[in-house]
Amino acid sequence: MTKIRTNALAKTRISPNESGVISQQTVDRLKKKQVRWFYRDTKLLGFFVQNNPSGTKKYGYETRWLGRGKQKRKMIGSTEMYSAKEARDIATDGIRLIKQGIDPDAEKEKALRVNSTLSDMLEDYMSRKNLATKTEADYWNLMKNPLAPFSDRLITNITHQEISDWYASFRGDKEVSANRALSVLKNCFKSAVFRDIIQPNDNPMLRLEDNLDKYKEYPKETILKDELLPRFLESFVDLGQRWDWDKKKKKRVPRKDNKCINETIRDWILLKLITGCRSTELKVMKWKDVDYKKALITFRETKFSVPLTLPLTRLMILILHNLHQSRSSDYIFPPQSSQSKSEYLNEPKRVFAKVSKHSNMPRTITPHDLRHTFMNVAEFHATYYRDGNSEVRHHIPQHDIKVLVNHKVDLHRGYAGTNLNHMRKQLEAVSSYLNSSIPVQDFGTGKTTHFSGIFEYVFYGDDENFIPYGDAQEIKTLDKDSIKLLKEMQDN
Helix, strand or coil, X not given: XXXXXCCCCCCXXXXXXXXXXXXXXXXXXXXXXXXXXXXXXXXXXXXXXXXXXXXXXXXXXXXXXXXXXXXXXXXXXXXXXXCHHHHHHHHHHHHHHHHCCCCHHHHHHHHXXXXXXXXXXXXXXXXXXCCCHHHHHHXXXXXXXXXHHHHCCEHHHCCHXXXXXXXXXXXXXXXXXXXXXXXXXXXXXXXXXXXXXXXXHHCXXXXXXXXXXXXXXXXXXXXXXXXXXXXXXXXXXXXXXXXXXXXXXXXXEECCCCCXXXXXXXXXXXXXXXXXXXXXXXXXXXXXXXXXXXXXXXXXXXXXXXXXXXXXXXXXXXXXXXXXXXXXXXXXXXCCCCCCCXXXXXXXXXHHHHHHHHCCCCCCXXXXXXXXXXXXXXXXXXXXXXXXXXXXXXXXXXXXXXXXXXXXXXXXXXXXXHCHHHHHHHHHHHHHHHHCCCCEECCCCCCEXXXXXXXXXXXXXXXXXXXXXCCCCCCCCCHHHHHHHHHHHHHC
């Protein structure tokens, strides 16, 4: 592939370009890079694929207006929505119209008013909304099924009675999918009203809103609480430790069985559990996002494109230190398979299934469940001393929890993000509760008890200070060790 100069008229920062014939195979092979770049077609000049740092890929085309030097660029849509052939056909028509001095958008709107299908209106709706690539793909999947009976129908000919009968056909079967599809229908008709294709009073969805008995949805239990949390954590600790205690030699020895989970994946799960971060935020993190001098960690690729900076806690430091010892990539969590096509570790769903089975969970725990669990622990269980008051312990307020997990918040209100020390106390409180939630069988008495600092000792303790947690009466704090680790990491 030959590199060519970047289009000087591009509105974004200068980005690299590559060229070749755009086929479906070519699109599938394109890999994510650190900057936005373009793959330009050598067969149809002006046709391109825009590859974004986030990993999303979109088709587009550009050419110059007839008699004018001004460049016109149009985005077609995600590579998840269109095949390479479909995008090429759209680009061919669009480039032809622009060269004739005709605005493709005006022609498209004109065509929509004449014979718009439900699929056309979905495409129009998504073209005006800044939807995530996954959301767009989900909408198209719903259009193919279960909305297939309407997809190629003129939107002006679809009646409220037809929609009602169609919706009723799902009773007792795929009711959740029917609810999602109904929302897509609503958006399509909204778009038809916006384009003046139908009058507001003729929108069939308005008649249905008051008369349709929508299917009730019962959300899955996504919070590890009550007896489930200690059960899950106990199995996680058991599968996560790589050492056994030799009572005769009175020291740690490498674990002989093959039940333990990959150490990097173990640290991925634990860091997600004690921060409540999203998987997409965690997997793309790089070592440059860790500030050892200030003891901060920054999640840069967030849902709302606003970086989130959190203070490092004692346990977070130990996790990073352990990962830093085997550092092999710019990413904190590199892929664990040499055959992986990704530059970073993706959600370890198989490991979650393994831990869930080992702990006899009623269902397989998902990575996102840990985020919900963090919020539940933070709101109802974690307590900390606030404002230097060593007598009164406080729960973490809901608004502060939203800041910690990077939810949208009311900016005019005061929140934890303005005080990193305050946030550190709150995060430490969550870790402390999780550490003390693990039931431990005391080897000497046979009684079940709880200790603080289980993760620290079982996962990261060294030969010098390691104590088999079943024999320990109290786990000592690691504040001094934390400071030492910070200095070591800074020097490295």
